[in-house]
Structures are given as C-alpha cells and as structure tokens.
Amino acid sequence: MSSLTFYFAPGTCAQAVRIALEEAQAPYRLVRVDFASGQQRSPDYLSVNPKGRVPALVTEQGTLTETLALLTYVAQCFPAAQLAPTDAFGLARMQEFNSYLASTVHIAHAHRPRAARWADEPEAQAAMQRKVPANMTECFQLIEHHYLGDQPWVLGEQYSVADGYLFTMAGWLKSDGVDMAQFPKVAAHHARMAQRPAVQRALA
Numbered sequence: 001m002s003s004l005t006f007y008f009a010p011g012t013c014a015q016a017v018r019i020a021l022e023e024a025q026a027p028y029r030l031v032r033v034d035f036a037s038g039q040q041r042s043p044d045y046l047s048v049n050p051k052g053r054v055p056a057l058v059t060e061q062g063t064l065t066e067t068l069a070l071l072t073y074v075a076q077c078f079p080a081a082q083l084a085p086t087d088a089f090g091l092a093r094m095q096e097f098n099s100y101l102a103s104t105v106h107i108a109h110a111h112r113p114r115a116a117r118w119a120d121e122p123e124a125q126a127a128m129q130r131k132v133p134a135n136m137t138e139c140f141q142l143i144e145h146h147y148l149g150d151q152p153w154v155l156g157e158q159y160s161v162a163d164g165y166l167f168t169m170a171g172w173l174k175s176d177g178v179d180m181a182q183f184p185k186v187a188a189h190h191a192r193m194a195q196r197p198a199v200q201r202a203l204a
Contacts, residue, residue: 003027003028003029004021004026004027004028004029004057004058004059005028005029005031005057005058006018006021006028006029006030006031006055006056006057006058007031007032007033007045007048007049007054007055007056007057007058008030008031008032008033008054008055009032009033009034009035009040009054010032012035012054012055013054013055013067013102013106013165013168013169014054014055014067015164015168015171015202015203016067016071016161016164016165016167016168017055017057017067017070017071017074017164018030018055018202019164019167019168019198019199019202020070020071020074020075020083020161020164021074021202022198022199022201022202023081023083023159023161023164023196023198024074024075024077024078024081024083025078025081026074026077026078033045033054040052040053040054048063049063049065051065053065055067055070057070057073059073066102067098067102067165068095068098068099068102071098071161071162071164071165072084072095072161074161075160075161082158082159083159083160083161084160084161085155085158085160090155090158093155094154094155094160094161094162097147097154097155097162097165097166098161098162098165100142101162101165101166101169104139105136105139105140105143105169106169108132108135108136108138108139109132109136109169109172109176111128111129111131111132111135112128112129112132112175112176115128115129132176132177133176133177133178136172136173136176136177136178137178137182140170140173140178140180140183140186141183143166143183143186144183144184144185144186148185148186148189149185152189152192153189154166154189163189163193164193164199164202166186166189166193167189167190167193167194167199170186170189170190171190
C-alpha cells in the first residue's frame with residue numbers, strides 16, 4: 001500500500017486512529033491541523049474534509065473521515081497486525097463498542113468544549129457543561145461493568161482498534177471533572193495501553 005496522509009489535531013479523537021496506524025506499522029504522512037488558529041475552517045482543509053473536523057485520512061481511493069470508519073479501514077488494510085476480529089460476531093462486538101464511543105461518549109464529552117454547537121445562550125451552554133461530569137461518569141460506569149472483564153483488552157484476550165479508542169476517550173475524563181480511579185478496570189486498561197510502544201510513538 002502506498003503512503004497515506006493523516007490529518008489530526010492533538011487532544012482529539014484522531015489520536016485513536018494514529019495509535020491504530022502505529023500498531024499496524026502503516027506508512028503514513030502526518031499533517032497537523034491547528035485548531036487554535038481555526039485552520040479546520042480554512043478553504044484548504046475544507047477541501048480535504050468539508051466537515052471541518054479531524055480525523056481525515058487521504059488514501060489512493062479517496063478521502064475517509066469519521067474515527068469509526070478510519071479504525072475499521074486501518075484494521076482491514078493491515079490484517080497482519082490483527083487489529084480486529086475476523087469472525088462476524090467478534091467484528092460486530094467491536095463495532096458495537098466503537099459506535100457507543102462515537103455516538104454517546106464523545107457527544108457527552110463534547111458538551112463541555114463544544115457547547116456552542118447545541119445552544120446559543122450562555123446560560124444554556126453553562127447548563128450543558130455542568131451536566132458533563134455526570135454524563136461521562138454514567139458512560140464509564142457502563143464501560144467498566146458491561147464491557148471490561150477480567151481480561152486485558154476490550155474484546156478479551158485480543159487487542160483491537162477499540163482499545164486505542166477507549167484509551168483516547170478515557171484520557172478526557174480528568175478535563176471533564178471525572179476521577180478515573182473510580183473505574184479500576186478502565187484505569188488498569190489505560191495504564192496497560194500507555195506501556196505499548198505504538199501508543200508511546202503516537203503520543204510523542
């Protein structure tokens with residue numbers, strides 16, 4: 001496979017995809033999008049991703065967006081890395097978990113830094129932001145008790161792209177006013193992830 005071009009911004013869900021690319025030892029070029037200067041809204045970047053968000057991955061066949069899609073793409077393009085189950089049920093379980101992170105956990109978090117997406121009035125935004133710790137706590141209680149067992153990874157013994165995705169979102173808990181220590185399995189998973197060479201390269 002020829003080189004990929006990966007657009008990311010620090011502190012975003014794009015980190016999960018960068019971890020997957022590093023785990024797969026994929027050849028890719030890294031392009032940082034400067035959110036502080038509003039580069040995500042520039043004509044140049046909107047020509048890459050008209051949503052004005054990250055991540056975006058430029059491939060030979062075209063450009064892909066959305067973390068869930070990119071994680072699946074990386075796993076399928078680099079099967080030797082074994083980043084996703086090959087059986088139908090296992091793959092669906094992984095997608096179930098990743099979909100929950102994308103559609104529920106990420107939205108719960110985004111109400112703090114991105115409240116203006118949902119309301120114009122300052123008091124409405126402030127009300128949403130006050131709710132973030134409770135909503136994130138509820139999300140991670142579900143992950144702790146329903147998804148994480150006594151095995152090391154989200155899918156049990158098999159490491160997958162879901163683990164990098166969880167690691168990324170768990171890393172947001174502190175800024176959302178939630179103590180990760182109340183979720184021992186999540187905290188242990190986060191510590192295991194931090195030891196992986198691919199994760200360390202992605203965070204460097």
